[in-house]
Amino acid sequence: MINFRSVLSRLGLRARSGEPAAPDWDDSDLIVVVSAFDDAEAASAVLARSPEWVETGAAVLRHHLLLPPGAVAQAAELLEPDGWRLRPAPEAEQAAFGTAPAPGEEPLFAERVQKLDALHCSQENARMAGLAQRLGGRAVGWVALQSG
Template sequence: MKAIRKALTRLSGRFRARKQPVISIDDPGLRVVVSAFDEAEAASSALGRSAQWRADEPAVLRHHLVVPEHEVATAQELLAPDGWTLRTGGEVAEQGEHFDAEGPGTVVALRVQVLDALHCSQESSRMAGLAQRLGGRALGWDALQPAPPEAG
């Protein structure tokens, strides 16, 4: 009887997981719903002040980092096993911070996940530590979600 109950629990978990909206880091319909570029602000505060963030839906979490260009491959190797994609450039560079080709540049680490304050804080600490070890710095993070479905 316990084996049947366990099997049903696993199956129902898989069915529930499929009902989650599927998004990709490249989804063109994504928009920023929360951002945190002040290292003194708690993730819970950043998430709490967002009227657009939907806690029960997946989001693309983006960490904006500055790392020396010769360390980008190392950063990718360290982040890839946990599902992070690393891309060069990013919005921070477009907003006025410019870096020369010989110096550090901006990279963005992206991953789809359901956001909560604990995991945002843990990942922020991890990214700050990684950037520092590679001779750079963490600038902050933001999260993107698709626009909510229109009520009709």
């Protein structure tokens, strides 16, 4: 599937007049600007404590999931219609999960390009937690990436 926002971003164009170009989720210049791995911390507090986060810019929202291998295809099928991609977490980035996968858990990233705000971060976090639980896995946290 073609991600038109990524194509526009690579061309240096804007998705809509006056809006910054959406980041390409495969851009090597993206850096983590927000990190949330404590369920007790509100998304508003997480965003407020980040000096790197640019409120007006789009970001790659990345949820860290641990799912049974047999549930990965179903998770991808449920997420893709809403613009999420599900991919295996590279081994070099698995330490970012803050917890080791249990036997039978596959470390995954669920990613989507979007504008960040506390409400949507909270909603998506709850969605990922519910999805992971239904599929026999767990959602361990999320990060947001923007161009560095």
